[in-house]
Amino acid sequence: xxxxxxxxxxxxxxxxxxxxxxxxxxxxxxxxxxxxxxxxxxxxxxxxxxxxxxxxxxxxxxxxxxxxxxxxxxxxxxxxxxxxxxxxxxxxxxxxxxxxxxxxxxxxxxx
Amino acid sequence: xxxxxxxxxxxxxxxxxxxxxxxxxxxxxxxxxxxxxxxxxxxxxxxxxxxxxxxxxxxxxxxxxxxxxxxxxxxxxxxxxxxxxxxxxxxxxxxxxxxxxxxxxxxxxxxxxxx
Numbered sequence: 001x002x003x004x005x006x007x008x009x010x011x012x013x014x015x016x017x018x019x020x021x022x023x024x025x026x027x028x029x030x031x032x033x034x035x036x037x038x039x040x041x042x043x044x045x046x047x048x049x050x051x052x053x054x055x056x057x058x059x060x061x062x063x064x065x066x067x068x069x070x071x072x073x074x075x076x077x078x079x080x081x082x083x084x085x086x087x088x089x090x091x092x093x094x095x096x097x098x099x100x101x102x103x104x105x106x107x108x109x110x111x
Numbered sequence: 112x113x114x115x116x117x118x119x120x121x122x123x124x125x126x127x128x129x130x131x132x133x134x135x136x137x138x139x140x141x142x143x144x145x146x147x148x149x150x151x152x153x154x155x156x157x158x159x160x161x162x163x164x165x166x167x168x169x170x171x172x173x174x175x176x177x178x179x180x181x182x183x184x185x186x187x188x189x190x191x192x193x194x195x196x197x198x199x200x201x202x203x204x205x206x207x208x209x210x211x212x213x214x215x216x217x218x219x220x221x222x223x224x225x226x
Contacts, residue, residue: 042220097167
């Protein structure tokens with residue numbers, strides 16, 4: 001089946017630093033989604049990408065849909081302590097389909 | 112804005128018991144999904160419904176069943192519970208045609224503990 005490789009698995013950074021994480025796939029997705037999950041809570045949608053090559057920002061977050069449709073990255077600028085959590089990428093082949101999740105990136109921010 | 116509502120938030124059951132999890136999707140979202148997330152794992156797709164009909168099926172055990180009702184809420188029924196069924200169960204909903212805001216949105220989940 002389809003698999004998403006997400007890296008890095010974890011990051012421990014200083015407050016104010018920029019963060020970058022990415023996902024790669026062995027097959028094509030037509031939608032890429034980035035979620036943040038706090039412990040015991042549901043994933044919260046951060047950014048949705050619908051077109052290859054699309055670059056989208058949401059505040060300090062920027063994400064891009066790779067031109068090959070097999071990868072995506074998420075950047076967080078000027079990290080703050082509340083950015084702590086697990087970030088998941090997710091790919092979707094067609095609208096209404098299931099999501100395939102990456103393994104997650106655990107972000108820890110040192111004040 | 113209305114979100115995906117799940118109940119209960121926490122559930123403790125004994126082995127071989129049954130459990131029913133409920134999900135109320137975002138109004139006007141036409142697709143409901145169920146996911147299971149084990150400790151330290153990413154969410155795994157179980158099953159989905161589009162306009163009250165089963166749409167896709169993932170790694171859902173035969174002991175589990177689900178349905179979507181006329182008011183669009185969905186229930187996940189789990190029988191003969193096993194210790195390995197302990198996990199977070201999430202419901203999500205989306206608007207397939209992106210008319211009313213696509214937003215593939217997750218609920219806060221039900222934490223099921225089987226003892």
